[in-house]
Amino acid sequence: QVQLVESGGGFVQPGGSLRLSCAASGFAFNTSFMSWVRRAPGKGIEWVSTISPDGYDPYYSEFVKGRFTISRDNAKTMLYLQMNSLKSEDTAVYSCATDPNGALRGQGTRVTVSS
Numbered sequence: 634q635v636q637l638v639e640s641g642g643g644f645v646q647p648g649g650s651l652r653l654s655c656a657a658s659g660f661a662f663n664t665s666f667m668s669w670v671r672r673a674p675g676k677g678i679e680w681v682s683t684i685s686p687d688g689y690d691p692y693y694s695e696f697v698k699g700r701f702t703i704s705r706d707n708a709k710t711m712l713y714l715q716m717n718s719l720k721s722e723d724t725a726v727y728s729c730a731t732d733p734n735g736a737l738r739g740q741g742t743r744v745t746v747s748s
Contacts, residue, residue, distance in 0.1 A: 634659050635657075635658075635659045635731065635737060636656075636657070636658045636739075637655055637656075637728070637729050637730070637731075637737075637738060637739030638655065638656045638739055638740070639654065639727065639728060639729055639739045639741055639742040640653070640654050640655075640656075640742055641653040641654050641742055642726075642741075642742030642743045642744045642745075643743075643744065643745070644745045645744070645745070646746070647719060647746055647747075647748055648718060648719065649719050650715070650716060650717045651716045651719065651744060652713060652714070652715050652716070653669070653716065653727055653744075654711060654712070655667075655669075655711065655714075655739060656711055657710045657712060662707065662710040663686060663710070665686055666683055666685055666686060666731075667684055667705060667712045667729060667730070668681070668682065668683040668684075668729070668731070668732065668733045668735070669712070669714045669727060669728070669729055669730070670728050670729075670730050670733070670734075670735035670738060671723075671725035671727045671728070671744075672726050672728075672741070673722075673724060673725040674724070674725075676725075678734065679694070679696075680694055680733045680734070681693070681694055681701065681727070682694065682703040682714065683703070683733050684704070684705055686707075688704065688707070691703045691704075696722075697723075700717050700719075701714060701717070702714070702715040702717075703715075712729050714727065716744070719744075720746060721746050722746075723746050724745050724746050724747070725743075725744060726741035726742070726743050726744075727742055727743075
């Protein structure tokens with residue numbers, strides 16, 4: 634079955650950086666678009682970024698463009714999200730997903746941005 638396991642979250646001050654990882658298995662990762670979504674406290678699922686199967690075409694929400702970078706390693710079936718210049722409003726649980734709506738996503742990793 635599909636398994637998506639995120640890691641790399643934590644506590645960081647505003648302006649800091651984190652790198653999230655997602656280990657994927659149980660489906661054709663190499664031919665799948667993959668996404669990161671997030672859920673901030675008290676809010677719904679928000680799309681963050683999507684990457685094409687070959688890794689050459691990334692897409693970003695307006696809220697993270699220029700600060701976050703999505704990437705993947707198809708040989709390892711891993712998905713990554715490099716997050717720089719973090720803001721307090723980036724505080725959320727981040728999940729990798731097989732779709733931009735987050736209908737099929739992992740349990741997530743918590744990111745807290747606070748001074």
